[in-house]
Amino acid sequence: xxxxxxLLTVPMDPYLEEELDRRYNLFRLWxxxxxxxxxxxxxxxxxxxxxxxxxxxxxxxxxxDALPRLEIVSTFSVGLDKINLDKCRERGIRVTNTPDVLxxxxxxxxxxxxxxxxxxxxQVDRYVxxxxxxxKGDYKLTTKLSGKTVGIIGLxxxxxxxxxxxxxxxxxxxxxxxxxxxxxxxxxYSNVLDLAANCEVLIVACSLxxxxxxxxxxxxMDALGPKGxxxxxxxxxxxxESELVKALVQGRLGGAGIDVFEHEPHVPQELFGLxxxxxxxxxxxxxxxxxxxxxxxxxxxxxxxxSCKLLLTPVL
Amino acid sequence: xxxxxxxxxxxxxLLLLRKPIAFxxxxxSTHFHLLKPWESPLPLPAFLSxxxxxxxxxxxxxxxxxxxxxLDSLPSLGCIVTxxxxxDHIDLLECARRGVAVANxxxxxSDDAADYAVGLLIxxxxxxxxxxxxxxxxLWTLAGDYPLGSKLSGKRIGIIGLxxxxxxxAKRLxxxxxxxxxxSLTMKPSVPYKFYPNVCDLASNSDALIVCCALTSKTxxxxxxxxxxxxGKQGxxxxxxxxxxxxEEDLIKCLMNADIKGAGxxxxxxxxxxxxxxxxxxNVVLSxxxxxxxxxxxxxxxxxxxxxxEAFFAGRPLISPVxx
Numbered sequence: 354x355x356x357x358x359x360l361l362t363v364p365m366d367p368y369l370e371e372e373l374d375r376r377y378n379l380f381r382l383w384x385x386x387x388x389x390x391x392x393x394x395x396x397x398x399x400x401x402x403x404x405x406x407x408x409x410x411x412x413x414x415x416x417x418d419a420l421p422r423l424e425i426v427s428t429f430s431v432g433l434d435k436i437n438l439d440k441c442r443e444r445g446i447r448v449t450n451t452p453d454v455l456x457x458x459x460x461x462x463x464x465x466x467x468x469x470x471x472x473x474x475x476q477v478d479r480y481v482x483x484x485x486x487x488x489k490g491d492y493k494l495t496t497k498l499s500g501k502t503v504g505i506i507g508l509x510x511x512x513x514x515x516x517x518x519x520x521x522x523x524x525x526x527x528x529x530x531x532x533x534x535x536x537x538x539x540x541x542y543s544n545v546l547d548l549a550a551n552c553e554v555l556i557v558a559c560s561l562x563x564x565x566x567x568x569x570x571x572x573x574m575d576a577l578g579p580k581g582x583x584x585x586x587x588x589x590x591x592x593x594e595s596e597l598v599k600a601l602v603q604g605r606l607g608g609a610g611i612d613v614f615e616h617e618p619h620v621p622q623e624l625f626g627l628x629x630x631x632x633x634x635x636x637x638x639x640x641x642x643x644x645x646x647x648x649x650x651x652x653x654x655x656x657x658x659x660s661c662k663l664l665l666t667p668v669l
Numbered sequence: 670x671x672x673x674x675x676x677x678x679x680x681x682x683l684l685l686l687r688k689p690i691a692f693x694x695x696x697x698s699t700h701f702h703l704l705k706p707w708e709s710p711l712p713l714p715a716f717l718s719x720x721x722x723x724x725x726x727x728x729x730x731x732x733x734x735x736x737x738x739x740l741d742s743l744p745s746l747g748c749i750v751t752x753x754x755x756x757d758h759i760d761l762l763e764c765a766r767r768g769v770a771v772a773n774x775x776x777x778x779s780d781d782a783a784d785y786a787v788g789l790l791i792x793x794x795x796x797x798x799x800x801x802x803x804x805x806x807x808l809w810t811l812a813g814d815y816p817l818g819s820k821l822s823g824k825r826i827g828i829i830g831l832x833x834x835x836x837x838x839a840k841r842l843x844x845x846x847x848x849x850x851x852x853s854l855t856m857k858p859s860v861p862y863k864f865y866p867n868v869c870d871l872a873s874n875s876d877a878l879i880v881c882c883a884l885t886s887k888t889x890x891x892x893x894x895x896x897x898x899x900x901g902k903q904g905x906x907x908x909x910x911x912x913x914x915x916x917e918e919d920l921i922k923c924l925m926n927a928d929i930k931g932a933g934x935x936x937x938x939x940x941x942x943x944x945x946x947x948x949x950x951x952n953v954v955l956s957x958x959x960x961x962x963x964x965x966x967x968x969x970x971x972x973x974x975x976x977x978x979e980a981f982f983a984g985r986p987l988i989s990p991v992x993x
Contacts, residue, residue, distance in 0.1 A: 457822035461845060465791030465821075472963075474788055474954065475798035481955040482948050486941040492957045497965040498788075499780035521844035522784060618809040625805045633800040634809040640795070642820040 357659065358400030360420070362410035365429050369648035373405065376652070382410070394419040403427065403655055408588075408635070409617070411435025417444065425658045427651045430638075431455055433668060434561040434588060441669055448669040449654040453510065454646040455638035459558075460514035462637050463586045466610030467503075467519075467554050469631040470582050471496045476628045496580075499523045504552030506545060506568060507559025507587070508534050515556055527552055530559070545569070549576035554584065561588040571596040574606045582608040586637050589615040598623045601630060612637050681982055684721050684743070686713070689730040689752070696971055697728070701978070717742035726978055728752070735759040740767055748981040750974050754778050754834070754961070755911060757884040761993035772977040775989030776833040777969040778961035783837035785960040786879050786909045789933030790842075792954045793905050794819045794877075799951045819903075819930070822846050827875030829868065829891060830882025830910065831857055838879055850874060854887070868892070872899035877907065884911035894919040897929050904929045909960040912937040921946050924953065935960045 359377040361370060373379045378400060385393035394401075394416070401420050404412050407429040417423060417440045425447040426436055433450060441448050469475060477492045486492070503519045505512045505528040516526045516539060526539040529548045533541040542548040545568055549555055555577050559565050569583065569592040577583060583606060585592050594615045600606035601624065608629035614620050617635055624630050638647065650666060657664050683701035688694065697703060704724060706716040721743055729735060729751040740746065740763050750772045751759060764771050792798050795818040803815050826842050828835045828851040839849045839862060850863040852871045857864070865871035868891055872878055878900060882888050892906065892915040900906065906929060908915050917938045923929045924947070931952035937943055940958055947953055976988045 457846070458820055461791060461821045462795055462797075465788065465795055465797055468784055468788030469792060469797050469801075472785060472788055472959070474792050474956070475801040477956045477959055478798045478954050479802070481943055481957050486943070486957040490941075491962060492959050494962050494964045494967065495959070497781055497963040498784045518841075518844045521841045523780065618813075620804060620809065631797065631801050632804045633797055634804050634815050636795065636800055636815060636818065639815070639817050640820040641817045644817060 356400050357402060358397060359403045359405060359655070360401045362404065362406040365407045366644050366648050368645060369429065369651060372648070372652055391419065398422065405429060405651055406435060408432055408435060413437050414440050417441065417446070425449070425655065427654050429647055429651055432560060432588065438669065446669070447658060447664060447667060449664050449666050450668050451647040451650045452666055454650060455643050456510045456514050458640050458643045459511050459586050459637040460518055462612060463515045463556050463558065463584055464518045466584050466586070466612065466631055466633070467582065468498055470608045470610040470629065471498050473628065475631055501553040502527060502551065504528065504548045504555045506548065506555070506557050508537065509558070512558040515558055545573055546576055549573045549581070553580065554582045556584040557587040557591045559587060559591070561590055566590050567593045569593065571600065574600040577606060579604055580607045582610065584610040586612045589613045589617060594621060601627055681726065682724050683978065684724045684727045685730060686733040687731045690967070692967055693730065693971060700975055714742060726981065728974065729759065732758045737763045740764065740769065748772070748978065748987070750977045752970055752974070755883060756991050757911060761991070765993045770981065770987055771991045772987040772989045773991045774970055775973060777973055778966055779833040779837050781963050781966055782834045782909055782960045783841055785935065786838050786881065786907055787841050789907050789909070789935065789954055789956065790877060790879065790905065791821055793907070793931045793933045793952070794821050798954050824876040825850065825874060827851065827871040827878045829871070829878060829880045831860065832881065835881040836860070838881060868896050869899040872896045872904070875900065876903060877905040880906070880908040880910045880914050882910055882914065884913055889913055890916040892916065892920070894923065897923045900929055902928060902930060905931050905933070907933040909935045912940065917944065924950060
């Protein structure tokens with residue numbers, strides 16, 4: 354086992370890193386400065402048989418090409434947008450992700466962000482902390498969530514979990530997906546524009562593919578409108594970020610709860626002064642419980658692969 | 670003259686003690702001849718004895734207290750409507766003694782209050798407000814990812830007070846696969862949740878406590894250090910009831926000693942004063958008694974106020990009566 358090399362792309366979870374270090378010969382990609390990454394990989398390529406990546410740094414074509422002995426990519430995420438799946442297919446490299454274990458956390462956050470934006474929870478918290486409650490009276494009136502129509506883009510595992518929760522708030526659910534889902538009663542919209550025009554809270558819950566890049570663009574934001582709220586727990590690239598900033602600053606969009614950004618960790622500074630946005634640093638699955646479950650899934654998949662057993666959550 | 674000269678004298682007089690929000694003030698003046706003590710140079714007791722002795726209807730806004738002394742100055746009073754759900758600011762026994770009927774906001778606020786309780790709970794567990802602040806200070810680029818939060822789904826929730834608000838909190842959290850238990854004055858046989866007659870037992874069996882009950886002499890400091898200790902180091906407390914339901918000193922000590930994990934507080938002992946120890950904690954979410962302050966509620970509330978007074982003046986039972 355000492356010669357079984359595993360490449361970890363970025364620090365992502367202390368428990369995962371410890372376990373990988375204990376079980377395998379672990380190489381930490383971030384320890385090489387960017388300019389010497391190629392050399393770093395070249396000198397270790399002989400032993401690297403597995404790569405563990407995440408939503409930040411995955412396995413792009415260049416990295417895969419640099420690792421001729423790579424057999425498996427196990428991503429610490431459910432999203433696959435940072436993995437060059439075509440290359441993996443070509444090379445016969447197995448790919449696993451972490452579905453299901455993070456569904457609840459992401460859905461919980463989507464609802465939490467919706468309430469936080471509509472009811473201005475972070476803004477009220479700051480209002481109390483800076484003494485304004487004493488000098489200016491109660492915080493102004495906010496807007497109700499219960500009963501508002503919620504539109505979901507993507508009705509997969511996460512989308513369905515969001516719908517289930519929103520329904521408990523009396524919210525009618527409508528959705529758009531690549532295809533209509535036969536076993537739900539929610540109203541289907543074949544295009545996102547109509548979906549946006551008919552809901553008050555629009556939640557992005559689909560996977561990122563070339564087709565869904567900027568699926569929320571200026572037209573969609575205008576259709577959602579000055580009382581509408583956008584929640585993005587998908588990927589930054591789902592939303593045209595510069596248009597989002599303009600729409601919020603100009604009041605064409607009522608508010609936004611955003612967990613993901615186009616160039617994380619950079620967030621457009623224009624958003625910092627707005628009180629109708631809630632911004633969180635890609636924390637969709639960031640709970641101790643879920644990170645442990647995700648790490649265990651990565652470890653179990655690697656173990657299964659190297660003992661020639663069936664992978665638990667294969668994508669390829 | 671302390672009423673509005675442009676109002677029709679045929680309108681029933683309605684006394685308010687405090688100036689309400691603009692919407693209520695302008696809408697109510699189309700239905701009633703409003704008596705507005707805040708526009709008078711007289712102190713309140715003098716105002717009441719000069720102008721309000723024949724007044725039958727009183728609207729309480731902003732939780733203005735109704736004491737025996739105030740009731741003494743209003744010998745013709747027959748009906749009080751308060752814009753709140755809580756009635757701990759009204760001496761109900763004295764009202765009953767004098768035959769004054771009291772109505773509150775009924776369940777118009779219940780959805781909003783329940784939404785807010787759930788919002789505070791998610792915020793504390795997932796650190797939404799804290800992470801939002803972290804990000805806005807530029808710390809994501811400077812200091813890296815924010816520390817992990819805790820999962821909500823599947824947790825055990827203990828609700829104190831399973832009335833109109835508590836039952837809605839339960840319904841919402843069930844959709845997050847939470848297990849619901851409760852403590853209430855009496856057990857409710859028709860609900861599927863486990864009843865704990867003892868609040869400490871409820872706390873021992875919960876990951877989070879949500880306080881939604883009315884403040885009465887029985888529920889004063891219903892959350893104290895014994896309950897918090899039973900809740901434990903991973904426990905969260907959310908209070909959207911009244912500040913005095915929680916022993917604030919005990920709570921602060923527990924938070925400072927990390928004997929509980931965090932808190933979401935909409936109400937405090939001496940609003941708007943918030944203990945300074947809380948102001949610097951990043952595992953608490955603080956709010957300005959805002960659980961029901963939505964635009965939608967104001968409209969619903971207004972209609973309920975009108976309906977209650979109309980019922981009173983027509984000799985019919987109140988729509989949302991409260992008893993002592």
